[in-house]
Amino acid sequence: MAVSSAPGKVYLFGEHAVVYGEPAVPCAIELRARVDVEQRADSKLRVHAEDLSLDGFTVEYAGEPEGRPDVDVSESLLNAAMGYVDSAIEQVRDVTGEDDVGFDVTIESDIPLGAGLGSSAAVAVAAIDAGTRELGTTLEIDELAERAYRTEHEVQGGQASRADTFCSATGGAVRVEGDDCRSLEAPELPIVIGFDGGAGDTGELVAGVRGLREEYDFAADTVEAIGDIVRRGEDALATGDIEELGRLMNFNHGLLSALGVSSRTLDSMVWAARDAGAMGAKLTGAGGGGCIVSLDDTDETETALSYTPGCEDAFRAELAETGVARLE
Numbered sequence: 069m070a071v072s073s074a075p076g077k078v079y080l081f082g083e084h085a086v087v088y089g090e091p092a093v094p095c096a097i098e099l100r101a102r103v104d105v106e107q108r109a110d111s112k113l114r115v116h117a118e119d120l121s122l123d124g125f126t127v128e129y130a131g132e133p134e135g136r137p138d139v140d141v142s143e144s145l146l147n148a149a150m151g152y153v154d155s156a157i158e159q160v161r162d163v164t165g166e167d168d169v170g171f172d173v174t175i176e177s178d179i180p181l182g183a184g185l186g187s188s189a190a191v192a193v194a195a196i197d198a199g200t201r202e203l204g205t206t207l208e209i210d211e212l213a214e215r216a217y218r219t220e221h222e223v224q225g226g227q228a229s230r231a232d233t234f235c236s237a238t239g240g241a242v243r244v245e246g247d248d249c250r251s252l253e254a255p256e257l258p259i260v261i262g263f264d265g266g267a268g269d270t271g272e273l274v275a276g277v278r279g280l281r282e283e284y285d286f287a288a289d290t291v292e293a294i295g296d297i298v299r300r301g302e303d304a305l306a307t308g309d310i311e312e313l314g315r316l317m318n319f320n321h322g323l324l325s326a327l328g329v330s331s332r333t334l335d336s337m338v339w340a341a342r343d344a345g346a347m348g349a350k351l352t353g354a355g356g357g358g359c360i361v362s363l364d365d366t367d368e369t370e371t372a373l374s375y376t377p378g379c380e381d382a383f384r385a386e387l388a389e390t391g392v393a394r395l396e
């Protein structure tokens with residue numbers, strides 16, 4: 069058996085715009101997905117994922133050729149739920165050339181699903197890493213990140229950036245622009261996360277922004293303006309100017325909101341954080357529901373969020389210096 073874990077992330081800046089070639093700066097956090105992979109004697113794929121629930125069902129499912137799990141949900145919901153693991157295993161088969169190999173896969177994760185903290189990327193990175201190692205191949209980190217990106221690209225309907233997967237594979241703060249992926253020096257950041265208990269569908273939200281961008285020049289300009297914010301944000305990170313980082317995060321949230329990917333609860337958590345004195349607050353990830361990220365070195369934001377209607381959980385997040393971890 070091989071076991072790997074990989075971290076989730078928050079976006080300091082640049083989600084969505086990064087899909088269209090603008091830069092983004094995500095930052096890995098100490099919430100991890102752990103994936104155990106064991107080769108089977110046959111070619112079946114059996115996935116045990118306790119945290120994955122569909123309309124209240126916890127799913128244990130056998131992938132092809134055993135077919136779909138026996139739950140009463142639509143095919144599209146099922147594909148959204150199962151797609152990342154299925155596709156990660158396809159990458160393992162492709163990279164090793166062992167097309168008929170079967171696996172038992174067990175996933176345990178601290179990262180809420182679909183909440184903008186990059187659970188999909190962490191699961192893809194850890195699954196591909198453990199799956200390839202189980203077959204005796206240890207991938208370089210860049211190759212692992214690239215393979216995990218292909219998984220996100222496929223499941224998100226051909227629309228994905230390398231940001232989440234590179235960040236999860238390498239850890240730390242990173243900068244991604246197209247296929248240029250690099251690690252960044254970052255000061256210690258007082259990150260506080262608010263979670264509304266909900267989720268958004270990344271593929272759908274990305275498609276929504278794409279539609280706006282094609283329909284309206286000013287939406288395309290908004291995407292470019294997010295790129296400008298990221299470039300200024302990089303300067304602020306380099307000089308350790310956390311107040312400026314906060315102001316830029318606020319601006320970034322406004323533009324994401326204009327692109328239609330915020331929600332009432334994300335907005336109310338953002339405002340609760342700002343009212344409590346956070347230096348900045350914005351949604352993180354695809355949006356629609358899920359998490360906000362804010363910067364505050366006092367306890368005020370965490371406390372205010374915990375009393376904010378719609379906020380289910382508020383917690384401080386540490387930067388994860390380690391990306392993929394090879395545990396067994």
Ligand SMILES: Nc1ncnc2c1ncn2[C@@H]1O[C@H](COP(=O)(O)OP(=O)(O)O)[C@@H](O)[C@H]1O
Pocket residue numbers: 101117118119120148149150151152153175176177180181182183184185186187188189191268269270271353354
């Ligand atoms: N613990 C898990 N077990 C199984 N699949 C998971 C797990 N965590 C995430 N996933 C996969 O990732 C998907 C969520 O990814 P996504 O919508 O991109 O949101 P995010 O990456 O922000 O969490 C889930 O629908 C599921 O396919």
Ligand SMILES: C[C@@](O)(CCOP(=O)(O)O)CC(=O)O
Pocket residue numbers: 082083084085086087182183184185186187188220224227228229230231232270274352353354355
């Ligand atoms: C919206 C996007 O920029 C980030 C999605 O992040 P998450 O899956 O919501 O954690 C999409 C992408 O970069 O592939």
Ligand SMILES: [Mg+2]
Pocket residue numbers: 186187188189232270
């Ligand atoms: Mg994702």
